[in-house]
Amino acid sequence: MAIDVYGTLTFTNGNKVDLPCGSLLSVQSGGVVRKVGSGGGSSTLVSICGSTVWSAGGINPLTGPIAYGGYILPIELMSFDASYAEGQTVFKWKTASEVDNDFFTLFTSNDGVAWNEIYMQSGAGNSSVIQAYEVVVHEVFPTNTLFRLDQTDYNGDTRSVGMTELDFSDSADPLKRAQVYPNPSSGNVNLFMDAQTDRVSLGVYSLDGRLVYQYDRISAPLFSFDVREASLSPGVYMLSIKDGAKFQQLRLSVSE
Numbered sequence: 001m002a003i004d005v006y007g008t009l010t011f012t013n014g015n016k017v018d019l020p021c022g023s024l025l026s027v028q029s030g031g032v033v034r035k036v037g038s039g040g041g042s043s044t045l046v047s048i049c050g051s052t053v054w055s056a057g058g059i060n061p062l063t064g065p066i067a068y069g070g071y072i073l074p075i076e077l078m079s080f081d082a083s084y085a086e087g088q089t090v091f092k093w094k095t096a097s098e099v100d101n102d103f104f105t106l107f108t109s110n111d112g113v114a115w116n117e118i119y120m121q122s123g124a125g126n127s128s129v130i131q132a133y134e135v136v137v138h139e140v141f142p143t144n145t146l147f148r149l150d151q152t153d154y155n156g157d158t159r160s161v162g163m164t165e166l167d168f169s170d171s172a173d174p175l176k177r178a179q180v181y182p183n184p185s186s187g188n189v190n191l192f193m194d195a196q197t198d199r200v201s202l203g204v205y206s207l208d209g210r211l212v213y214q215y216d217r218i219s220a221p222l223f224s225f226d227v228r229e230a231s232l233s234p235g236v237y238m239l240s241i242k243d244g245a246k247f248q249q250l251r252l253s254v255s256e
Helices: none
Strands: 002-005 008-011 016-019 024-027 032-035 045-048 051-055 066-069 075-085 088-109 116-127 131-137 145-153 158-166 176-181 188-194 200-206 211-215 222-226 235-243 246-254
Touching: 002 008, 051 088, 075 145, 075 158, 116 131, 158 235, 158 246, 176 246, 188 235, 188 246, 200 222
Parallel strands: 002 024, 008 032, 016 045
Antiparallel strands: 024 066, 045 051, 075 088, 088 116, 088 131, 088 145, 145 158, 176 188, 188 222, 200 211, 200 235, 235 246
16 A cells, blocks of 8 residues: 655544555655644554554654655664764764664765775664664765665664765755655656756665666756666665756655
8 A cells, every 4th residue: 555645644633544564655745744733642643564654743744755664674764864064974864663773884985886884873773763863973075975874683684774975075066956756656757856057967876875777968857767667676766966066865765
């Protein structure tokens, strides 16, 4: 089962939506999930396979683009970002839930091929509430550096769960109002961007940092591509849009 929210999905006190295993809750750009009225924060929720993915006591309102479910991972990553401030790099990420999560590992790369470990952070173990992490690395990395977040279970299994890119150059100016929809998608995907040149390119990366598809000189402000033609298996990917010295990244979920 899949729920796509393009407008506003409103809950009142104590409302619940319990979805079966393998379901998707997708809040598109401009979409909102919210509770109105007082009380009942923890009892007003959406769950998938018995696990709460949103509750009014957590994030209220929940705004897109964001997606939950559709694939099974030991953690549900809500966000992963890097920023630069006063000679150091700050990494922040949030999880909606964690199962047997031992620790996270941060990696860096300048080419998406060779990765170097830079930090380890203990996980929450088992959690069904939002966990927020912040790591400060006292280092400034080279321009256009890629960062990858891995997660390791108690049994030693490791998976890549997130990737982001940060440009430390003075010319860095992210593309404005970039959007991808529908998200999740099993077919055609539309990419809207506020590009300023005819040198826009799009790289599709897996969460372990591999470049799996590349589009050069894509058309702006609207570009469309088919995940089937790109041979993208179900899962989560990062779309890296570059327009000269400007860049932006968006998360894309590919469904069955």
